[in-house]
Amino acid sequence: MTSASDTTRRDFLKTSVAAASAFAAPAFVRGQNLNSQLQFAGIGTDGKGYSDIKLIASHDKVKCVAFCDVDLSRTEKVKPLAPEAPVYQDYKKMLDELGDKIDAVSVSTPDHTHAIISIDAMQRGKHVYCQKPLTRTVWEARQMRQQAKKAGVITRMGNQIHSHSAYRTGVKAIQDGVIGKVKAIHSWVGTTGHGRSGLLDRPVKNEAVPKSLDWNLWISVAPMRPYGGNRVYHPFTWRDWQDFGSGAIGDFGCHLLDPVYTALKITGDPLSVRSEHTGMNDEVWPAQETIKYVVPGTQYTASRSLPITWYDGGRRPSNGIAKLLPGQSLPNSGSVFVGQKGNMILPHVGQPFVNIEGVKIEPVESLDHYHGWVDGCLSGKQPSDGFEYGGHLTEAVQLGNVAAYFPGETLEFDGKAVKITNNSAANKYLTRDYRSGFEIAST
Ligand SMILES: NC(=O)C1=CN([C@@H]2O[C@H](COP(=O)(O)OP(=O)(O)OC[C@H]3O[C@@H](n4cnc5c(N)ncnc54)[C@H](OP(=O)(O)O)[C@@H]3O)[C@@H](O)[C@H]2O)C=CC1
Numbered sequence: 001m002t003s004a005s006d007t008t009r010r011d012f013l014k015t016s017v018a019a020a021s022a023f024a025a026p027a028f029v030r031g032q033n034l035n036s037q038l039q040f041a042g043i044g045t046d047g048k049g050y051s052d053i054k055l056i057a058s059h060d061k062v063k064c065v066a067f068c069d070v071d072l073s074r075t076e077k078v079k080p081l082a083p084e085a086p087v088y089q090d091y092k093k094m095l096d097e098l099g100d101k102i103d104a105v106s107v108s109t110p111d112h113t114h115a116i117i118s119i120d121a122m123q124r125g126k127h128v129y130c131q132k133p134l135t136r137t138v139w140e141a142r143q144m145r146q147q148a149k150k151a152g153v154i155t156r157m158g159n160q161i162h163s164h165s166a167y168r169t170g171v172k173a174i175q176d177g178v179i180g181k182v183k184a185i186h187s188w189v190g191t192t193g194h195g196r197s198g199l200l201d202r203p204v205k206n207e208a209v210p211k212s213l214d215w216n217l218w219i220s221v222a223p224m225r226p227y228g229g230n231r232v233y234h235p236f237t238w239r240d241w242q243d244f245g246s247g248a249i250g251d252f253g254c255h256l257l258d259p260v261y262t263a264l265k266i267t268g269d270p271l272s273v274r275s276e277h278t279g280m281n282d283e284v285w286p287a288q289e290t291i292k293y294v295v296p297g298t299q300y301t302a303s304r305s306l307p308i309t310w311y312d313g314g315r316r317p318s319n320g321i322a323k324l325l326p327g328q329s330l331p332n333s334g335s336v337f338v339g340q341k342g343n344m345i346l347p348h349v350g351q352p353f354v355n356i357e358g359v360k361i362e363p364v365e366s367l368d369h370y371h372g373w374v375d376g377c378l379s380g381k382q383p384s385d386g387f388e389y390g391g392h393l394t395e396a397v398q399l400g401n402v403a404a405y406f407p408g409e410t411l412e413f414d415g416k417a418v419k420i421t422n423n424s425a426a427n428k429y430l431t432r433d434y435r436s437g438f439e440i441a442s443t
């Protein structure tokens with residue numbers, strides 16, 4: 001049976017598509033009218049996926065119309081949010097079968113599957129909320145940027161602290177000139193590149209794949225390998241493994257470098273990157289790493305280029321760099337913005353402070369990251385951190401992972417060509433070989 005609202009909705013979409021093709025623009029015009037509902041499907045329903053879906057669904061104009069997870073045992077938690085919504089194991093089948101009944105999706109799956117799912121969804125005209133890092137490789141991030149632009153859909157990366165008071169306050173303080181123009185950035189996270197699975201190499205013994213899990217779909221674009229066992233790769237521990245996750249910088253770079261990129265309005269590609277670490281094999285990421293970037297300067301930087309240093313696994317900037325006042329201390333994770341007038345320390349999810357006597361920073365209020373994306377889908381207004389921004393940030397983060405294969409070497413990057421110009425062997429790490437049946441075409 002067709003309801004009146006279904007008819008109105010279809011008519012609206014038809015009009016939108018007609019209008020779109022008149023401009024040779026996307027198959028789905030940005031945004032619907034504000035009175036309409038957003039028909040939403042969540043892909044990846046446990047772990048972060050559960051909280052993404054719950055927070056998106058808490059918007060009163062969102063209707064959950066489907067859920068999808070390659071492990072059906074991990075869909076139990078999300079079902080009560082919309083008991084009537086069908087549950088799928090294969091996102092392609094869901095998108096094929098439900099067609100226009102889905103306006104928007106969240107992609108909260110392991111990093112290696114972000115691009116293949118999000119690009120497919122965007123090509124079908126769906127708005128996409130995708131977890132950080134936006135993709136597993138530099139090339140994929142570039143494809144995501146291009147596809148988002150082409151499709152004209154509303155996108156947002158799952159770096160929710162972007163909307164939190166802490167980061168918004170730090171951004172405002174930098175743009176207000178509290179420490180003057182910025183000379184250097186030092187960002188660090190306590191997390192290590194591996195250690196979650198307790199393994200440095202593939203396990204010798206393998207357990208049977210649980211009945212609820214489609215291992216072929218979980219592996220997706222990566223080369224096939226045996227399941228291993230619980231928490232070898234799935235769930236959560238895929239972060240350690242080069243085929244699936246992105247190490248410590250991949251896990252936290254899009255969080256910690258987000259206020260840096262936003263505050264300084266960095267839109268240029270990194271000029272060079274260099275990694276120094278404690279060693280790695282062909283399987284997992286290094287335990288501890290320092291990555292040095294040089295990015296183009298902006299109106300907020302003291303020079304035409306800006307050095308950004310990333311530290312993880314227990315490494316962090318020295319006291320000589322931070323120059324803290326008595327009583328101040330460095331947080332476990334955060335950034336030091338080195339300015340002409342002093343330093344600002346921005347803890348990860350904590351209010352910023354400066355090492356200038358007598359200067360206090362007034363907090364700015366938080367916004368709702370999830371509802372901001374929904375409002376954008378409904379109004380057609382793209383939030384500031386869509387896939388153009390998120391893709392750009394992710395390219396820098398994943399470039400750090402390319403440099404890890406060549407420790408101690410400065411790699412020069414031509415962002416326009418997406419190419420390392422001084423080490424041809426490095427270029428293969430900008431992308432990956434896709435498993436047959438799971439290829440991603442250039443956008
Ligand atoms: N913004 C933030 O603060 C946070 C972001 N994240 C990000 O969220 C993403 C997910 O991380 P996390 O929740 O810890 O990972 P998990 O491995 O715990 O969960 C991922 C979920 O996605 C499912 N899944 C995997 N592949 C597919 C697929 N192809 N189609 C549908 N479902 C799939 C998984 O199923 P299965 O059980 O089979 O693995 C699982 O339910 C990552 O990108 C991570 O970086 C994570 C934590 C916090």
Ligand SMILES: O=C1CO[C@H](CO)[C@@H](O)[C@@H]1O
Nearest residue numbers: 048132191239251252255
């Ligand atoms: O913010 C976060 C909390 O920790 C998780 C596990 O390392 C991260 O993936 C995530 O981005």
